[in-house]
Amino acid sequence: MQNEESLVRRAQQRDERAFAQLYEEYFDKIYRYVTLKIGDRMEAEDITQQVFLNAIKAIPSFKWRGIPFSAWLFRIAHNQVVDFLRRKSKRATTPLEESLVASNYDSQIYDPQLIAEQRLDIERLLVATRKLTPAQQEVISLRFAGELPIAQVAKIMGKSEGAVKALQHSAIVALRKAFSVA
Amino acid sequence: MKNSEFENILDECLERLDRGETLEQCLQSYPEQAAQLEPLLQMAQAVRKASAILPRSEFKARARYEFRSALRAGATKKRQSLFSLRPRWAVALMVVSILLIVGGGTAVAASNSMPNNPLYPVKLAAEQVQLTLTPSNMGKARLCAMLADRRVAEIICMADKGDVRQVEILTQRLDERLEMLAILVSVEKLEVPAVESVPRAPTEELAPPPAPSEEARGEGDVYTRANGRARLRIIVAGCACNHPAALRAALGKAPESAKPALRRAIFISEIGYERALAALD
Numbered sequence: 001m002q003n004e005e006s007l008v009r010r011a012q013q014r015d016e017r018a019f020a021q022l023y024e025e026y027f028d029k030i031y032r033y034v035t036l037k038i039g040d041r042m043e044a045e046d047i048t049q050q051v052f053l054n055a056i057k058a059i060p061s062f063k064w065r066g067i068p069f070s071a072w073l074f075r076i077a078h079n080q081v082v083d084f085l086r087r088k089s090k091r092a093t094t095p096l097e098e099s100l101v102a103s104n105y106d107s108q109i110y111d112p113q114l115i116a117e118q119r120l121d122i123e124r125l126l127v128a129t130r131k132l133t134p135a136q137q138e139v140i141s142l143r144f145a146g147e148l149p150i151a152q153v154a155k156i157m158g159k160s161e162g163a164v165k166a167l168q169h170s171a172i173v174a175l176r177k178a179f180s181v182a
Numbered sequence: 183m184k185n186s187e188f189e190n191i192l193d194e195c196l197e198r199l200d201r202g203e204t205l206e207q208c209l210q211s212y213p214e215q216a217a218q219l220e221p222l223l224q225m226a227q228a229v230r231k232a233s234a235i236l237p238r239s240e241f242k243a244r245a246r247y248e249f250r251s252a253l254r255a256g257a258t259k260k261r262q263s264l265f266s267l268r269p270r271w272a273v274a275l276m277v278v279s280i281l282l283i284v285g286g287g288t289a290v291a292a293s294n295s296m297p298n299n300p301l302y303p304v305k306l307a308a309e310q311v312q313l314t315l316t317p318s319n320m321g322k323a324r325l326c327a328m329l330a331d332r333r334v335a336e337i338i339c340m341a342d343k344g345d346v347r348q349v350e351i352l353t354q355r356l357d358e359r360l361e362m363l364a365i366l367v368s369v370e371k372l373e374v375p376a377v378e379s380v381p382r383a384p385t386e387e388l389a390p391p392p393a394p395s396e397e398a399r400g401e402g403d404v405y406t407r408a409n410g411r412a413r414l415r416i417i418v419a420g421c422a423c424n425h426p427a428a429l430r431a432a433l434g435k436a437p438e439s440a441k442p443a444l445r446r447a448i449f450i451s452e453i454g455y456e457r458a459l460a461a462l463d
Contacts, residue, residue, distance in 0.1 A: 016253050023249055031237045045237070049245045053252055058365040061319060075368050083457045121232035144226070145233040147200075150193055165189035169222075172192075176225040 008069050012059050019059075023052055026070065030077050032145035037081045037137070039126045047084055051077045071155040074146060078138075078156065128178035136171035139164060191215055196226055296339050297348045319366045320410045326363035327417055327458075330356055334425045334451065341436040341444045349443040353450050360454030363418070364461040367411065415462045422455035 010018035030051055035044040054076050062072055129137050135157070142153045150168070154161045195208040205223055209216040237245075293308070295301040309329055316322045333356040340348040429448045436444050 014253070016250070019253055020250065023246070027242070027245070028237060032233055032235050035235050036233055041238075045241050045245070048237070049248065052245070052249050054361070054365060056249075056252055057362070061322075061366060076365070079364060079368055079457070079461055082460045083453075086456055086460065087453065121228070122235060125229060125232040140229065143196075144229045145235075149197070162186060162189070165193050166185070168196075169185075169189045169192055172222050172225050172229075175229060176221060179225065179228075 004069055005064060008059075008062065008064070012062065019056070022069065026073055027052070029146045029148075030073065033074065033077055033141050034081060036126070036129065036141045036145040038084060043084060047077070047080045051080050054080070067155060068152050070146075070148060071152050074142060074148070074152075074156050124179060125175075128175050131178045132171055132174050135167055136174060139167045140171050140175070143168060188215060188218070192219065192222060195219060195223055199223065199227065199230075297336055297352065298340070298343070298345065320414065323363050323366040324410075324414055324417070326359045326366065327414065327421060330359040330363070330454075331421060331425070333359060334428060334447075337444070337447050338428060338432040341432050341440045341447075344437040344440050346440050346443045349440055349447060353443065353447040356447065357450045357454055360451075360458055364454075364457045367414070367458070367461045411462065415459070418455065418458050418462060422452075422459060425451045425455065 004022075007018045007022055011022055027048070031044060031048045034047045034051070035041065038044055038047070051073070055073060058076065062069070129140060132140065138157060139153060142148050142156060143150070148156070150161050150164050154164045157164060159167075191212055195212070198208050199205065205220070205227070208223060209220060212219060293305055295305050309332075313322055313325055313329075316325055333352050337349055337352045337356065340352060426448050429444060429451060433441060433444050433448070
């Protein structure tokens with residue numbers, strides 16, 4: 001991707017192309033992060049869309065002070081997820097949505113066996129991540145679904161890199177345990 | 183071997199796997215840790231594979247269309263906005279000039295005006311200028327809280343008069359202010375640097391950061407901002423109780439026609455303050 005700082009500066013000047021480039025770069029990552037956090041496809045779609053609409057509103061206030069744009073964007077996503085989960089806790093909770101996986105592969109070559117395997121993988125992962133602490137879940141979501149390096153995860157979570165590495169380690173150990181009993 | 187050293191090796195191997203190296207290559211680099219590393223790296227690979235969820239293509243197309251529409255709408259609005267064509271100082275100068283021309287009394291009258299008053303647009307313009315000229319995100323967030331307070335008072339007044347349209351418009355403005363407040367404090371949170379702590383063994387939750395050293399205390403800005411944040415949280419927590427309560431009280435007196443709009447205002451204020459408080463936590 002073209003130099004991100006210059007893209008963000010142009011996006012702040014409402015350069016449509018620059019903003020669209022940032023959008024394409026981060027859309028899938030934000031969607032995966034949100035999906036892994038809430039396990040509901042329809043809600044994840046709404047939230048992902050809202051994250052980028054909020055980013056349009058908020059980008060004039062973004063300042064380069066050693067904070068990567070990705071950290072800023074994922075923080076907006078995190079807030080949207082927290083907002084959603086708070087509202088959801090007031091309503092009746094819904095089980096993990098089966099259709100989460102069913103239609104996720106519509107753009108790929110149709111292979112029932114592959115789809116079945118992938119569905120099983122995601123379902124097991126979603127169930128396993130629910131056994132993690134909130135901090136561990138956040139690290140796994142940002143690191144593996146959001147594909148962010150440790151330094152950026154640390155910025156988003158307001159923790160040191162060492163602390164995030166420790167959380168990453170404990171989270172993988174806990175996931176392994178959860179997978180082995182599932 | 184210390185836990186922190188192993189955590190560094192684990193992370194390095196994860197980065198190498200991301201870059202396309204194989205599991206075997208990683209394990210060969212750390213033969214002594216290979217037995218401990220292997221199952222963790224296999225698990226990490228499985229997690230990465232499983233979390234590679236793709237958005238539905240029709241959703242992606244719709245989202246892209248709506249995003250671009252919102253961008254264009256914003257750009258059009260920006261082009262149409264008289265204020266946005268000028269730098270901050272010019273906007274301030276223009277508003278001050280207007281206020282001097284129309285007189286101080288008018289300015290005061292405008293600040294107390296309600297949406298059905300001809301001076302109300304002056305009030306909104308002055309608020310916008312105040313927001314533009316406030317330099318810090320935290321200052322802007324405090325101002326948003328104050329403006330949300332005004333909007334609630336205006337909603338109650340307009341609901342009392344049965345002006346449904348104005349209640350709806352004001353509710354939208356209230357939502358925007360509370361959303362802006364939440365975004366600003368989130369951005370501010372990112373700008374307060376995390377205190378580096380000593381790497382430690384895998385643990386479920388991290389202890390609070392250590393007390394700042396004298397050297398760190400020298401960077402007073404961080405602590406001033408932290409205090410400002412705590413003060414803002416008290417204000418917002420107060421509003422989170424008072425505003426929905428005041429709107430509910432107004433619901434009892436409002437004409438039937440205004441009640442649905444007022445109920446929506448109550449809902450928006452509850453959700454908006456929850457969001458703001460979550461961002462402040």
